[in-house]
Amino acid sequence: MVKTMTQLMTEDGIRCDGRRLDELRNISIKVGVLKNADGSAYIEFGKNKILAGVFGPRDVHPKHMANPDSGILRCRYHMSPFSVTERKNPAPSRREIEISKVIKEALQPAVILKDYPRTVIDVFIEVLQADGGSRCAALDAAAVALADAGIPMRDLVSACAAGKVADRIVLDVNNEEDQEGQADMPVALMPNMGKITLLQLDGMLKPEEFKTCMQTALVGCKRVYEVQRKALMEKYFQNGEQ
Amino acid sequence: MMDVKRRYVIPGDVIATGPLRPEQNVYQDGERMISTCVGISEIFENSVKVIPLTGGYMPKANDLVIGKVIGTSPLSWEFDINSCFVGFLPAQDVFGRDYSPTKDELRQRLDIGDLVATRIANFDRSRDPLLTVQDRDLGKIDSGELVTISPSKVPRLIGKRGSMIQTIEMATKAIITIGQNGWIVISCEDSEGLLKAVEAVKMIDALAHTPNLTERVKSMLGVPDGENNDTIND
Numbered sequence: 005m006v007k008t009m010t011q012l013m014t015e016d017g018i019r020c021d022g023r024r025l026d027e028l029r030n031i032s033i034k035v036g037v038l039k040n041a042d043g044s045a046y047i048e049f050g051k052n053k054i055l056a057g058v059f060g061p062r063d064v065h066p067k068h069m070a071n072p073d074s075g076i077l078r079c080r081y082h083m084s085p086f087s088v089t090e091r092k093n094p095a096p097s098r099r100e101i102e103i104s105k106v107i108k109e110a111l112q113p114a115v116i117l118k119d120y121p122r123t124v125i126d127v128f129i130e131v132l133q134a135d136g137g138s139r140c141a142a143l144d145a146a147a148v149a150l151a152d153a154g155i156p157m158r159d160l161v162s163a164c165a166a167g168k169v170a171d172r173i174v175l176d177v178n179n180e181e182d183q184e185g186q187a188d189m190p191v192a193l194m195p196n197m198g199k200i201t202l203l204q205l206d207g208m209l210k211p212e213e214f215k216t217c218m219q220t221a222l223v224g225c226k227r228v229y230e231v232q233r234k235a236l237m238e239k240y241f242q243n244g245e246q
Numbered sequence: 247m248m249d250v251k252r253r254y255v256i257p258g259d260v261i262a263t264g265p266l267r268p269e270q271n272v273y274q275d276g277e278r279m280i281s282t283c284v285g286i287s288e289i290f291e292n293s294v295k296v297i298p299l300t301g302g303y304m305p306k307a308n309d310l311v312i313g314k315v316i317g318t319s320p321l322s323w324e325f326d327i328n329s330c331f332v333g334f335l336p337a338q339d340v341f342g343r344d345y346s347p348t349k350d351e352l353r354q355r356l357d358i359g360d361l362v363a364t365r366i367a368n369f370d371r372s373r374d375p376l377l378t379v380q381d382r383d384l385g386k387i388d389s390g391e392l393v394t395i396s397p398s399k400v401p402r403l404i405g406k407r408g409s410m411i412q413t414i415e416m417a418t419k420a421i422i423t424i425g426q427n428g429w430i431v432i433s434c435e436d437s438e439g440l441l442k443a444v445e446a447v448k449m450i451d452a453l454a455h456t457p458n459l460t461e462r463v464k465s466m467l468g469v470p471d472g473e474n475n476d477t478i479n480d
Contacts, residue, residue, distance in 0.1 A: 042302070043300070060330065061302065061330035062330050063330065063332075072372070114257075116273065116282060119304070120330060121371050121372075122331075123330045123331075151256060151257050151283070151284055151300075152284075152300060153300065153301070154283055154284070154298060154300035154301020154302060154398070155283075155301070156257075156271065156273075156282040156283055157257035157258065157282055157283070158257070158258065158273055158275070158280065158282065159257060159258030159280070160256065160257055160258050194258065195258065196258040196259070196260060196280070197258070197275065233256060236256045236284055237254065237256065240254070240284050240299050240300070240455065241254045241455065
């Protein structure tokens with residue numbers, strides 16, 4: 005156990021990939037990468053490479069799922085067979101079904117669905133390369149793709165994980181830290197409204213550690229928001245001066 | 247002249263705070279006026295709105311739309327109106343009150359794939375949009391070039407009091423029918439004029455949010471400055 009921890013972090017708090025405790029991995033987002041989708045985004049979050057496409061509002065099939073009072077949101081998170089080192093079976097796994105559900109629930113408070121009765125908004129997320137924290141990265145891409153599709157939203161959704169590695173609270177847990185670390189806590193935030201839409205915790209934290217972890221994750225979410233904002237601004241306003 | 251403040255916004259941006267009326271694409275959270283889409287916000291004396299730069303077409307009563315027949319039922323045609331809802335044109339609207347499904351054949355008047363200029367007679371949350379062709383300039387479109395642009399950019403194509411569209415029509419001698427759903431039919435006897443008009447419409451779609459667009463369109467069409475001084479600045 006001690007051996008693993010020394011591998012994950014040096015004495016002076018430098019992590020296995022050379023980051024400081026409160027440092028995010030490199031993030032880049034491209035908006036509108038898919039011509040056939042109504043809205044799309046591609047995110048590189050460290051070594052994660054994720055594509056999100058949004059269709060809709062459109063007719064609901066099967067029809068019985070339609071809600072006469074409001075639109076519905078459907079979400080599919082899928083990992084490509086080549087996204088991990090061992091080939092992944094392309095059939096939806098238990099984990100993918102769970103992540104699809106939590107991403108849907110994290111996006112739902114932000115999307116204004118009542119304007120589109122009897123319709124559906126479909127969000128498709130394809131993980132091309134996975135490296136820990138892919139649900140947060142997927143959520144970030146999905147939120148930008150929804151905005152690109154022109155779906156009315158109360159706010160964007162920005163997500164980032166924090167965790168506990170070698171007894172220290174760290175921001176943006178990568179794959180090794182996720183596997184070997186003590187806790188991983190993905191958090192999604194609507195930054196302008198200050199509301200949390202996703203909170204999961206895998207591992208154990210003391211109450212004070214939880215508070216620190218939460219604060220760290222929220223700081224991360226706000227930094228992710230800046231990247232999302234910049235990506236949208238670049239796509240739509242690069243030709244025009246403010 | 248009323249003072250209008252404009253700004254580029256994305257979903258979640260607070261446009262203004264205070265006792266204002268939220269209009270299109272604005273969500274009110276207490277005193278805060280929040281943008282719900284990517285676009286250009288405009289603050290008027292007592293209201294706030296956002297001109298969207300992306301998004302589909304949401305039907306509105308009295309909008310002129312161009313629809314494509316996608317199917318028929320015994321009593322109506324179904325139209326693709328570039329929206330999440332299918333438009334319905336009742337057979338009686340075309341055949342008159344003595345329409346009988348046994349006597350009249352819908353497809354003889356409007357077949358699948360036909361383009362029709364229609365107006366939205368009625369639409370609410372509970373039912374699909376009801377279309378009508380009972381008006382001047384409405385009905386089947388026989389010739390022309392269909393150009394699709396983003397529905398959110400239609401107001402820019404029309405311009406203030408129709409200035410932009412007039413500029414294009416005068417410079418190219420084309421007749422342009424604009425559907426609020428982003429479908430535009432351009433017809434012109436001169437093929438060069440048609441190509442120029444199509445190019446101008448596509449240019450407006452691509453550069454809708456940039457300032458001095460009228461000047462750019464004019465220079466592209468080769469219209470001398472000052473011929474139509476009705477410029478729009480946003």
